[in-house]
Amino acid sequence: MEEQDDPVSMTVEDFEGGEAILEDSSGSETDDQLAHFAGLLKIGEETREYDGVKNTFLTGMKGHAKDTQVVAIYKNSASTSPMKARFAAFKAFEQVVSQKNGGQGNANVKYGWYSGSKEDISQIISHGFALCNGQSHGLGVYLSPTSFLLDGLEYSRADENDMRHILLCKVIMGKMEVIPAGSKQRYPRSGEFDSGVDNLEAPRRLVVWTTFMNSHILPDYIISFKAPSSTTLLINRINEIRNLGFVSVSALHLTMVKFLGPARGALISRIYEDFAKRKVNVVQLFHAARRITGDDQLLIEIFKSSTNKPVRRELRRTCAAQAAAELRRR
Structure with a gap:
């Protein structure tokens, strides 16, 4: 067929x-x-x-x-x-x-x-x-x-x-x-x-x-x-999406904060900070994002939304401030 x-x-x-x-x-x-x-x-x-x-x-x-x-x-x-x-x-x-x-x-x-x-x-x-x-x-x-x-x-x-x-x-x-x-x-x-x-x-x-x-x-x-395992299939799907255009980790982080809201966004920001400080690698970052997102389809949607999007400094500062405020409340 x-x-x-x-x-x-x-x-x-x-x-x-x-x-x-x-x-x-x-x-x-x-x-x-x-x-x-x-x-x-x-x-x-x-x-x-x-x-x-x-x-x-x-x-x-x-x-x-x-x-x-x-x-x-x-x-x-x-x-x-x-x-x-x-x-x-x-x-x-x-x-x-x-x-x-x-x-x-x-x-x-x-x-x-x-x-x-x-x-x-x-x-x-x-x-x-x-x-x-x-x-x-x-x-x-x-x-x-x-x-x-x-x-x-x-x-x-x-x-x-x-x-x-x-x-x-x-x-x-x-x-x-x-x-x-x-x-x-x-x-x-x-x-x-x-x-x-x-x-x-x-x-x-x-x-x-x-x-x-x-x-x-x-x-x-x-x-x-x-x-093949579901994890392998998911990684292959995300790689296919990434091949459509460049996805920076910074752009992905900002999009995830936008999609997931303050609570889960704060968790994403925390793991992103560890990544920026080289405490975790990109594979660990990916698996953490998958756990926090809790929905592979939503994660794929976030990757798509992050493709070829420039990171604006003021938007980064706004999201970081929101995440920091949420962390202080927790």
Whole structure:
């Protein structure tokens, strides 16, 4: 499957209709279908459905595809009563959102990636979503469009067999609104909107508010795979961003103070001072910033905002004074 020009344009029909990239897997059940995730069917590797999902996943892995091994693909077969209920709820809300937005398929159903540990994904399959996993553009459940799988993969965790797992979900997006970076929004701004994105033209984050997380998101497939560690993936992503233009540590420090606010900004300033005094190196500075930020997506956003920006002396003094005042209060 070729990568889409519009990263959010892949709809349910791209998988289930058209050229029939994916087919019904009712006949692909195997003896070890429940080896990892109860209630799911393991798709046979000889099927077109397996090839379609695998190719979509590896396309999203981009340059890491050659180092990635797909171990197994599981499909949500709605085989248990709770699964059937969530499937029915998804279809009902799809119809409601479609009618609200004028009918004729205006529920705007997309595919999105959601990563986590094996335990996280098992709990989601068994009980549904329980917590928001992002805060860089409002507080909600974040999924990545199919072409931007790497944006969310930093949240994956290897299990006891060194395997990672990611969900491919159907998502009712409806009418989307732009959520600015740093927003603390928790609900749609008005009844006109159904979901949020970081950018309408080329979204990299699909934001589903927690109110809708178990009615507007339907886990469809689980891909179990082996790949480079999440830390390696994140560092590679940040290096890609840095290659777009020069990022000075000073500019990065100022942007982080601006994004994170006084409390966390003071912590960043403290580690930056240690760096300036050569008490810590750039790798230690990076890991400290990652811990303080607590959100890899937000850290990437900060890197982007720091690219090619000159450091103004008066702004540096202002931020330093604010950080010092916060430290005195602590």
